[in-house]
Amino acid sequence: xxxxxxxxxxxxxxxxxxxxxxxxxxxxxxxxxxxxxxxxxxxxxxxxxxxxxxxxxxxxxxxxxxxxxxxxxxxxxxxxxx
Numbered sequence: 001x002x003x004x005x006x007x008x009x010x011x012x013x014x015x016x017x018x019x020x021x022x023x024x025x026x027x028x029x030x031x032x033x034x035x036x037x038x039x040x041x042x043x044x045x046x047x048x049x050x051x052x053x054x055x056x057x058x059x060x061x062x063x064x065x066x067x068x069x070x071x072x073x074x075x076x077x078x079x080x081x082x
Contacts, residue, residue, distance in 0.1 A: 007033060012057050013049075026062045034075060037064040 007018035007027060018027040019039060027033035040063045042049055050059050065071065 010057055012039065013061055015062075017062065028075065030075075034071065035065070036068060036071060037062045039063075 005020055008021055009016060009029060010019050011017075012019075012026070016029045017036075018029055018033045019025070020027070024039040025035055026037045026039055027035050039057070039060050042059050042061060049061070
């Protein structure tokens, strides 16, 4: 039996994503969420990047998966041809 995934809607550095809170996996904010990366904390040396309007995730960013350009191209293609 597959575990149910509960995704929360959250803004990270000004962009809205779905996030799987227990794992930190980041998904597109869409009807069919697609895994695009991993949530990560900013380092102390990167404090200048912290968003002042981002609430509880103001000190985070998304580390995109290595093939993100291909994933996004496939998603754009799917939307255009739908």
